Amino acid sequence: xxDTHPHRDPVLALRDxxxxxxxxxxxxxxxWDRAQTHRTLVPYLLEEAYEAAAAVTDGSTEEMKDELxxxxxxxxxxxxxxxxxxxxxxxxxxxxxxxxxxxxHPHVFGExxxxxxxxxxxxxxxxxxxxxxxxxxxxxxxxxxAAKLVEVQEAAGQPVPIGARLRRPEGALxxxxxxxxxxxxxxxxxRQLGCDAETSLHRFIAEKNRG
Numbered sequence: 050x051x052d053t054h055p056h057r058d059p060v061l062a063l064r065d066x067x068x069x070x071x072x073x074x075x076x077x078x079x080x081w082d083r084a085q086t087h088r089t090l091v092p093y094l095l096e097e098a099y100e101a102a103a104a105v106t107d108g109s110t111e112e113m114k115d116e117l118x119x120x121x122x123x124x125x126x127x128x129x130x131x132x133x134x135x136x137x138x139x140x141x142x143x144x145x146x147x148x149x150x151x152x153x154h155p156h157v158f159g160e161x162x163x164x165x166x167x168x169x170x171x172x173x174x175x176x177x178x179x180x181x182x183x184x185x186x187x188x189x190x191x192x193x194x195a196a197k198l199v200e201v202q203e204a205a206g207q208p209v210p211i212g213a214r215l216r217r218p219e220g221a222l223x224x225x226x227x228x229x230x231x232x233x234x235x236x237x238x239x240r241q242l243g244c245d246a247e248t249s250l251h252r253f254i255a256e257k258n259r260g
Contacts, residue, residue, distance in 0.1 A: 067139055070125045074133065087127060094123045152176060167204035174201055191250035192232075198254055 073082040097119040104116040125139060132138035153176050156163035163169050189197070199209050211217055218227055239246040 063139075066121075067125060067129075070122075070129050071132075074126075074129050082126070085126065085130070087130060090123060090126055094120075094127075097123055152180075167206075170201065170204040191247045191254070194254050195250055198257060 073079045075083075097116065101113075101116040101120045104112040108116070124142070128137070128139040128142050151158045153173050154169075155161040155176075156169065156172070161172075163172060202209055215231065236246045239249055
């Protein structure tokens with residue numbers, strides 16, 4: 050790497066970080082880190098993911114760097130626990146991800162031709178279906194799962210119609226506020242009808258996915 054390059058060598062940086070994680074989990078490491086399991090770390094994984102999302106959306110560059118580091122810490126801790134059990138380490142995680150990215154981008158690493166981002170999105174989902182991976186959609190927050198469904202249907206040229214229950218406001222100057230008001234009203238309506246908004250949306254998405 051050039052001496053004038055502004056960034057730290059990623060290979061060396063990650064190697065040093067992996068060594069720190071191994072020491073924290075080692076016999077003379079931190080009692081808290083050594084006591085953690087996959088299950089005890091799940092709340093932190095979720096918390097850090099949401100904080101990283103907030104930093105990417107509204108934070109500064111420094112906040113984003115810090116929060117992405119916290120997410121990376123969770124990934125490395127889970128990989129270290131598996132390495133200690135003799136199953137896999139962060140190297141195997143990286144290899145698995147690399148292979149998946151190559152497999153799901155045949156238009157980049159193979160001979161297929163894809164012209165649009167929508168076509169790429171559809172090809173990604175098609176390849177994913179044939180990988181035999183377990184379906185984990187139910188564990189996504191309902192709005193995240195809904196956003197994915199909307200994106201896939203738009204890519205397929207079958208956008209979710211607007212107008213059955215809602216009308217698009219004319220000349221909306223604060224779209225986020227308007228959407229927030231609509232969603233909050235939907236949650237309030239669900240409560241009045243005696244159902245849970247999160248569960249209702251999950252069940253409706255499941256019906257749509259079943260076709």
